[in-house]
Amino acid sequence: MNISQLFPTQWLQVWGLASIQGAITMAWVIYGLYLPELLKQVGLPAAMQEIGLPTVIGAIFAIEGAIAVLMEPLMGGLSDRAQNQFGTRLPFVTFGAILASVLFIAIPSVVIFGGASDMTRWIFLGVIITWAIAMTVFRSPAMCLLGKFAFATNLPQAASILTFVGGIAGSLRSLSSKFILSLGAALTFTIGSMVLIGAIAVLRMVVDRQAIAPQPDLNSLESPEVTREKEPKELPPPFLTSTLLGASGVAIGCAARLIFGEVFPRILKVEVPNGNLDILMGSLSIALAVLAITSGFIATRFGNTPVMIVSLGFAAACLGLLSISHGEFAVVAIAIALVACMSAVFNGTIPLALTIMPQRWGGLGIGMYFGGFSGASALFGYLFPKPAQMITFPNAILMAAIALLLAGVAIALTTRLSNLPKQEVLV
Secondary structure (H helix, E strand, O other), X not given: OOHHHHOOOOHHHHHHHHHHHHHHHHHHHHHHHHHHXXXXXXXXXXXXXXXXXXXXXXXXXXXXXXXXXXXXXXXXXXXXXXXXXXXXXXXXXXXXXXXXXXXXXXXHHHHHHHOXXXXXXXXXXXXXXXXXXXXXXXXHHHHHOHHHHOOHHHHHHHHHHHHHHHHHHHXXXXXXXXXXXXXXXHHHHHHHHHHHHHHHHHHHHHOOOOOOOXXXXXXXXXXXXXXXXXXXXXXXXXXXXXXXXXXXXXHHHHHHHHHHHHHHHHHHHHHOOOOOHXXXXXXXXXXXXXXXXXXXXHHHHHOHHHHHHHHHHHHHHHHHHHHHOOOHHHHHHHHHHHHHHHHHHHHHHHHHHHHHOOHHHHHHXXXXXXXXXXXXXXXXXXXOOOHHHHOOHHHHHHHHHHHHHHHHHHHHXXXXXXXXXXXXXXX
């Protein structure tokens, strides 16, 4: 009997965790849509008006990304210590989500009741930065719970549910932006806050710590991807492995920003001129979500790390084909193939971190990846405040392809390190 059959995936708990992923994505979609309007309502100082609203928004996102670089690994590592000492990391998830939901409602409230004044502007900036910090408190600890709900070989299949729900929520930005904006900031932010609170309630309801299936003895089992050795409990987190996870996050984040922010919008405008760009981009987001289910099955069958590396290589090849392709059918077909590859990459990141890092440092591993991914946004926004004017289409494709290949190298190195003596990895 396959060892994973002895520890079946706890699908109810996985769907509860997916609700957190969906709520997080939905909150960021709402925030991104309303931020320009809210900044206008509080009134930009003359100095900010001179550099322009898009640059100001880019700077805010860059600051929030830089904060996440530090906070994601910190919160993941602290939740690991809580898990090791007290047997649970749920307090991080609950406290962070409740704090984030309260601050989320406060964002439009400051604007509505404060009006346009210097004090309101400073309070508003303080609230949105604090909210961004609160969002980092619970994301890595929450996603680390996936390792409790599925055995190692089943992690990609379980993670596909998270990718699916997150992708559907992310498609709202393109498909429902006008509707979301028509609701008004007060109602929309309240809905987003209640969805986050509801997701936490669902997760707490389905997660009974006493009912979580015990994890197998890693010393007596062999993973299809790595071989493990038991380490002393006081062993510090593996520096090189965690650093490479962060580096892979940076590379994948840069590639994703270029592909979905620059490559797809530009080529679809040119090659599919009669199509609605918002609908096309939303459809690609839905395709990414749906294809994650297939990616999860494939990665479960052939191994998560090989599937990720192959997908990164094929994604780079698809970018090359896009640079020389013309016509609606060819461009759309290649775009779907590229989305399928990126779906497999996105779907494999959390299982990768949980599989490569030692069991007691799973939250840190996920935090390093999320921090690197967020750091890519901060770095990109700093280097290219006006990407449409600063990056040509061929350069966008070249940069994205290089980032994908670097991500593949980083992931391959993490696997290599995990096979060295005295490396322990979480199932």
